[in-house]
Amino acid sequence: MKLKLLKLLYKNSRLSLEEMATMLGAETKAVAAAIDEMEKEGVIRGYKAVIDWERVDNTNVSALIELKVTPKAALGFEEVAETVSKYPEVESVYLMSGGYDLTVIVKGKSFHDVAKFVAKELATMENVTSTATHFVLRRYKESDIQLCDRNSDDRGLYSL
């Protein structure tokens, strides 16, 4: 039940406990307990809306930064990643395989803002050997949700 519940929450975390219980064929109490437990365990980290910011304002920008890191002595990837994660400007941090080490998604009010943050905070960090900044121009899909489609149901109103 837990995995199905997680899938359901991932898709729509605004369903009521009763609705989720009905949909899963489970008791409301059991669903509530499972959610509590997974929150405590840190499996569920939060509940957020997926927003197409372009439709409200266009001023925020974000960028994907490739970080190359040379782990030294006590400062491995883990420590660098944790430090980077602490900045409120940083949205996501991933350890990568391949040509570079960390992907950092940074958001800011303007291109300038983001560039400044990268130059001042990330590039200067000990163990960070290089950064490459890629600005996001447009978002088409976010957390499994397509932002570009018009959500039109082109089926008729009735068919047999």
Place this chain on the structure above:
Amino acid sequence: MNYDQLLNPEVLNIQPSGIRRFFDLAETMSEVISLGVGEPDFPTPWQIRKAGIQSLEAGKTRYTSNSGLQSLRETVADYLERKYQLTYDPLQEILITVGGSEAIDGFIRAVVAPGDEVIIPQPSYVCYEPITRLAGGVPVIIETKAEDQFKLTPEALKAAITPKTKALILPYPCNPTGAIMEKEDLEKIAKVLRGTDILVLSDEIYAELTFGGKSHVSIASLPDMKERTVVVNGFSKAFSMTGWRMGYACGPQEILAQITKIHQFAIMCAPTTSQYAAIVAMTECDEIVAEMAEEYDMRRRLIVDGFNRLGLTCRDPKGAFYAFPCIEKTGLTSEEFCQKLLESKHVAVVPGPAFGKGGEGFVRASYCYSTDHIKEALKRIGEFLEELNR
């Protein structure tokens, strides 16, 4: 010109579909929340669409053989074996058709001669009766009952059989009732049919959509039933491919050869692009089909629970993607209920009698819609019921 005298009286006598009126009315309204359609909301999975596109890019734009691409027929044979323990010879016992619809039409035309009786359980999908009439056949309707979960009972079947009975239509999982026939139910039907010359058209278009841990069983997989059964299935519902128009018929070579002749002259072959896409559907999409089925299952629970909470008794539909709640306690007929609901709350559901007289007292609500959409529809139906009671 006096067209009424020119045109085929059999065709003139066919009643247009019972939902036409509602459709016209709904078209004039805004913000209609529909639970009215019989097709999936999921788009065709991308890898299937891609296969169609690639076939076009590769210039596969000609006729295929009449029966369909051999590779597709082989794929269908493997699929049926893997899923339903059915074994068919891809060269002689499988025909690729334009939707399940053409397979149904082909079967009835191939076997029904004027005066032959065709037994049709109702409420059920709307095409069997008119096609039987067009073939000069006589539809013999069995009204399945809510207290039997809308299953076909052996008693009702026995009572409907006469020396003129040519075929039985077995429309399970059932649109609109959501009824399924489990193995033991089918065994009882098979027992009545063994030793007779009655053929069976088993319309298994919703076979992939059964719920509550009961997998679909085909009557053709029971002993001695394959020789008298034509299985019709297709890609529309399971793979969200309604617009691709892909289906198939499987059965004894002797019957299939006749259906193939009709198909050859009336159709030539099923759409080539769709045939290439269909191969990918059956070979690469198990996971995504299972995911869609799981999503339907959740919506099914939500809508059934919703109707029951509103006081409209709704049995647990075990298959297809429709809820079939009883609206008798409102004191309205099904038609009145649907019309009033549409007019006052702009919610579209289909009156049960559109699927046969036995559907009176029920409406069909499709749950091929997002949970939010279903919730909004249920909310409006709730308001409607409250206003009725005032």
